[in-house]
Amino acid sequence: MVAASIGQRIDRIRDRIRLACERSGRDPSAVTLIAVSKTFPVETVLEAHAAGLNDFGENKAQEFAAKHEYVEARRPGEITWHFVGHLQRNKVKLVAGRAHLIHSLDSPRLARSLQDFAEANDAELECLVQVNVSGEESKFGLDPDRLQPFLAEVREFDRLRLKGLMTLASPVEDDARLRREFVTLRRLNEIAGNTIDSMRYLSMGMSADYELAVEEGATHLRVGTSLFGPRPT
Ligand SMILES: *Cc1c(COP(=O)(O)O)cnc(C)c1O
Numbered sequence: 001m002v003a004a005s006i007g008q009r010i011d012r013i014r015d016r017i018r019l020a021c022e023r024s025g026r027d028p029s030a031v032t033l034i035a036v037s038k039t040f041p042v043e044t045v046l047e048a049h050a051a052g053l054n055d056f057g058e059n060k061a062q063e064f065a066a067k068h069e070y071v072e073a074r075r076p077g078e079i080t081w082h083f084v085g086h087l088q089r090n091k092v093k094l095v096a097g098r099a100h101l102i103h104s105l106d107s108p109r110l111a112r113s114l115q116d117f118a119e120a121n122d123a124e125l126e127c128l129v130q131v132n133v134s135g136e137e138s139k140f141g142l143d144p145d146r147l148q149p150f151l152a153e154v155r156e157f158d159r160l161r162l163k164g165l166m167t168l169a170s171p172v173e174d175d176a177r178l179r180r181e182f183v184t185l186r187r188l189n190e191i192a193g194n195t196i197d198s199m200r201y202l203s204m205g206m207s208a209d210y211e212l213a214v215e216e217g218a219t220h221l222r223v224g225t226s227l228f229g230p231r232p233t
Contacts, residue, residue, distance in 0.1 A: 007051040009227050013210075017221070020214035031214055034082050036206075036224035038063065039231040042070045048227065049079060057103075057222055059085025065094040084166075084203075084222050086140045089113040096125055103166040103203050103222075106130045106141050111154045118159030126161045128203050131188060133181045134170040141167065147188055151196060164201030164219070165189045169209055178209050182216035 004012070013033065021028045034055040037045050045056055045067060056071075056079055058064035064083055071079060083099040089110055095102065096117045105111060105127040118125050129150065132141035142150055147165075154160060165188060169181045182204055193199040205213025207226035214221070224231065 003229075005051075006048050006227065010048075010051055010053060013223060013226055016211055017214055020211040024215040024217075026214065026217075030219060032220045034084070034203075034220055034222045035227050036084060036222050037067070037228065038085075038224065040228050042067050044228060045071055045079075046074065049075060053227075054078065055080045055082060057082035057084040059083075061085075061087065061091035061094040065098060068098045082220075082222075092117050097121060097123060101126045101128065101163065101201075101220075103128045103220075104130045104140065105154075105160075105162075108150065108153050111157050111160060115157040115159050124159050124161055126163050128164050128166040128201060129162060129192075130166045131185060133167045133184045133188075136170065139168060144184065144188060147192065151192055155196075162192075162196055162199055164199045164203065165192070166203035166220075168206070169204065169213075171208070173208075175212060178212050179216060182213050182218070186217045 017031055018028050032055055034057045035048050035053045036057045038059050058067060068081055080100045081098060082101050082103060083095045084103045087095055087102065087104050087110060092113045096114055102125060114125050130141035131144055131147060132139045133144060165185050167185045169178050185204055186202055189199055189202055201219045202217050203220040203222060205218045205221040207223050210221045210223055
């Protein structure tokens with residue numbers, strides 16, 4: 001069997017997103033497919049862009065900055081860049097100013113560093129707050145019960161635009177459980193949105209679970225393997 005081309009994979013995923021939208025009465029234009037290109041070479045990013053993808057995500061600061069620089073030199077302004085991985089404070093300068101949306105704000109100290117960067121560069125930074133709804137110890141993200149105090153604390157950071165929430169669901173094939181986790185994130189975002197108007201985005205759903213995530217309200221899907229195949233090791 002001949003391996004599917006990137007274009008065919010994109011079509012297949014878009015079809016599934018559309019069907020999930022139909023099942024849940026949603027508008028497909030409200031769902032952004034982010035291609036998570038981590039570990040793949042820049043040529044893969046350019047190829048996927050040529051095949052019709054405009055949103056790309058990376059999870060390591062150095063790799064993100066290098067790919068951003070390379071691609072922007074060739075396709076200036078054509079791509080919306082997402083940073084989806086854990087962000088250390090000493091890497092803020094590599095990521096902020098390059099990412100259109102940082103998905104992984106998860107501590108007041110990181111918020112402070114981002115605010116400082118934004119003030120120094122006279123910028124505003126769009127961020128999602130990462131929440132650990134699966135409760136796995138290994139995951140980054142705030143505990144759900146820390147979200148409200150966190151939001152109260154970061155409201156003083158006037159350079160940060162909080163756009164919503166992000167999560168990684170449990171790595172299980174248990175649809176009911178995954179759905180519960182996505183619903184939890186949606187409800188947390190609804191509550192947050194009552195006080196912070198800009199909180200509308202839900203970044204949830206990856207290769208294994210993006211259709212469920214769409215059904216439960218995801219606005220940003222972070223898909224790697226289903227687009228690019230298994231990651232080189
Ligand atoms: C790698 C990664 C993804 C994509 O995972 P796939 O299972 O390959 O689709 C999504 N989100 C984050 C934060 C990642 O690090």
